[in-house]
Amino acid sequence: MFDFRPVGVANLKKIHPDVQHFSTDLEVSTGFEILKSMELRKEGAVLVACPSCGRADVDVRKLANTVGDLLRKTKTPIKVAVMGCEVNGPGEAKDADVGIAAGVGRAVIFRKGRKVRIVAEDDMLSALMEEIEKAEAEIAPPVNAQAAAAERPQD
Numbered sequence: 023m024f025d026f027r028p029v030g031v032a033n034l035k036k037i038h039p040d041v042q043h044f045s046t047d048l049e050v051s052t053g054f055e056i057l058k059s060m061e062l063r064k065e066g067a068v069l070v071a072c073p074s075c076g077r078a079d080v081d082v083r084k085l086a087n088t089v090g091d092l093l094r095k096t097k098t099p100i101k102v103a104v105m106g107c108e109v110n111g112p113g114e115a116k117d118a119d120v121g122i123a124a125g126v127g128r129a130v131i132f133r134k135g136r137k138v139r140i141v142a143e144d145d146m147l148s149a150l151m152e153e154i155e156k157a158e159a160e161i162a163p164p165v166n167a168q169a170a171a172a173e174r175p176q177d
């Protein structure tokens with residue numbers, strides 16, 4: 023098991039330089055995010071976001087924070103991307119299970135780099151969450167479906 027202690031609070035502050043005072047909750051949640059990003063913790067969503075650039079059509083940081091709040095209770099190990107433009111976003115985040123690439127007044131929802139929906143800006147968060155739910159069902163099928171599969175006779 024990975025021993026998180028050597029990382030230390032000082033190094034966490036390098037990750038969040040704008041944070042003056044770490045609370046215990048923030049230290050723990052930051053630690054979990056590091057472990058998830060290193061694939062050492064297989065529980066909960068990993069949120070990735072593009073760094074934004076001159077091509078960005080939206081405030082990527084704001085959108086990523088909103089999506090992060092929506093994913094807070096997700097237990098499935100799913101990678102979700104928030105990208106700032108629909109031209110490059112899906113390709114740059116093709117390793118994400120599900121992603122959103124925001125354009126002007128609309129957004130592309132993609133899975134593993136493949137565009138699956140184009141939706142109006144007002145619907146983009148609900149559409150993203152629908153695709154995340156579908157992907158979660160594929161990654162971690164509901165318990166009843168797992169039990170039914172286990173009971174199916176083998177050839």
Ligand code: SF4
Nearest residue numbers: 072075078106107111
């Ligand atoms: S996804 Fe678009 S906005 Fe984000 S870094 Fe790439 S090119 Fe720039």
